[in-house]
């Protein structure tokens with residue numbers, strides 16, 4: 001889907017910045033605000049910001065008017081929504097206000113429009129719970145100022161549809177941002193959640209009279225931070241800090257509800273820069289920080305350990321990958337590194353001891369070591385091994401990891417991961433067998449994608465492994481065939497994503513999948529006869545069934561390699577995608593199938609197609625009638641029909 005027009009709701013600090021970013025990327029934006037003066041302020045804010053970019057030589061002066069020409073300003077929500085494919089809400093962080101806004105958006109927006117919220121902290125699931133179409137809503141968290149900050153956190157609420165999640169992710173890239181995927185909804189998402197214990201720590205330092213704000217800020221500046229933590233809180237607004245603490249108290253831990261200082265400051269209207277006084281007095285946009293020597297009572301390690309601890313919890317909970325946490329936190333905090341790389345330079349014991357010490361001193365349970373740190377598995381969490389275990393708990397292969405398995409929504413992706421050529425051998429077959437068995441009973445997975453790590457699918461079987469005699473070779477051959485056959489029997493749609501080389505055993509593996517997709521230049525073939533072998537693991541049988549005897553004999557007897565394009569012409573491959581977009585498009589396709597096709601209907605159809613072709617026609621037709629009767633009694637059949645009648649997306653449960 002190409003997003004050609006976006007509506008942004010709320011033309012404040014964030015909304016106007018977001019509109020500017022989108023228009024700069026060449027996309028039309030409608031900016032709506034219910035307050036005319038806010039709309040005027042938003043417009044002049046964008047003009048000033050663009051003028052600054054022109055002055056700094058980062059934009060041509062001709063482009064300024066082009067960008068402004070793409071932004072239309074609206075005082076009526078209904079008009080602003082007409083024709084937009086994406087709606088981004090950026091009104092103040094008040095749940096009731098966001099609810100009211102989305103109620104109207106649902107009334108007036110295009111029914112297919114994707115809805116996004118720029119909330120800083122509120123769980124997407126919570127906002128979506130007030131919507132009639134919660135699956136449409138995705139989190140799209142920009143950072144301030146949007147024109148400068150590269151990061152966008154794209155958040156999947158519990159009900160967000162996989163396709164909208166992916167669309168918002170792709171769109172964020174298209175407008176020049178570096179998005180990260182927040183796959184599980186949590187208060188504060190990645191950056192704000194990792195910063196939360198740290199904010200609490202700095203407040204507790206004052207509550208426990210450890211040192212003065214100016215001494216601690218002086219320490220922070222001595223460590224090359226641009227701003228100390230108290231100056232930063234004054235800048236953000238003490239009311240905003242307090243709102244966040246209250247929300248985290250409700251959603252994450254009661255430790256966030258035990259402070260007194262921010263409450264007192266708010267009641268005294270000492271909100272920071274916006275009221276002229278917070279921790280410091282503010283004059284002409286500058287904090288009047290009394291000079292002080294750097295505190296000796298705090299250590300940088302305290303802060304680092306709190307960040308590592310919260311990042312570990314996010315990995316354990318499956319919120320985001322270590323790579324995305326590292327990228328997100330460093331981009332979001334404007335730092336050269338994030339908690340994952342800091343953790344690599346520290347020992348598990350160092351981090352654990354420090355966290356125990358902080359917990360004992362300040363009594364906040366959020367400072368307690370995360371489970372993996374407590375159990376000495378911090379490194380495992382940080383380098384992604386823990387993720388593989390928890391994320392794919394039922395589907396990860398045992399032992400040496402020759403397959404990568406990743407779950408996204410209802411789609412499981414298996415990648416062969418055996419050296420540069422992803423060769424198939426006994427160990428890979430055993431692991432594939434194990435993964436298929438575990439996926440078999442996983443009712444949360446509807447579609448499986450098989451591909452290779454790196455640039456190719458698989459260059460074939462490993463020919464150098466030692467197999468002592470013919471009898472053993474028969475068993476090896478039988479074993480591969482039985483394991484591959486399971487792919488055509490498993491009650492899921494299995495897609496082969498064919499790329500680079502798909503030769504010999506690799507081609508045989510793909511032939512056992514239900515659907516094959518590829519790129520034009522992919523190199524496919526059965527070279528076996530040219531090295532004195534023949535296509536095993538079902539190759540000699542499957543290809544002829546698929547494309548007919550004449551073409552199959554030619555390809556097997558000549559050993560000729562052929563392209564993805566020819567494979568498409570022969571009907572081996574159903575879809576050709578561009579090489580650069582192959583994985584992205586395949587995963588989108590898999591996601592689409594996982595959302596629209598009933599998994600039971602797919603499972604029974606597979607049986608009828610494959611088994612039906614092996615039995616006499618009247619037996620096959622009888623099987624079909626029985627399958628029809630079976631499906632009639634399922635809840636998913638009822639769901640499919642109701643969704644069709646109600647013109648909504650079905651929510652299949654595999655029941």
Ligand SMILES: NC(=O)c1ccc[n+]([C@@H]2O[C@H](COP(=O)([O-])OP(=O)(O)OC[C@H]3O[C@@H](n4cnc5c(N)ncnc54)[C@H](O)[C@@H]3O)[C@@H](O)[C@H]2O)c1
Pocket residue numbers: 009010011012013014015032033034035038039090091092093094097101118119120121141142143144
């Ligand atoms: N300020 C930040 O640093 C920052 C960073 C990331 C995310 N956010 C989030 O972005 C959202 C907006 O924050 P902001 O800082 O831009 O706030 P803001 O107060 O600067 O802007 C909000 C705008 O919404 C408008 N508005 C209020 N009610 C409205 C309604 N019913 N319909 C249309 N417009 C309405 C206001 O007139 C105002 O122009 C919040 O959810 C905030 O948490 C803020």
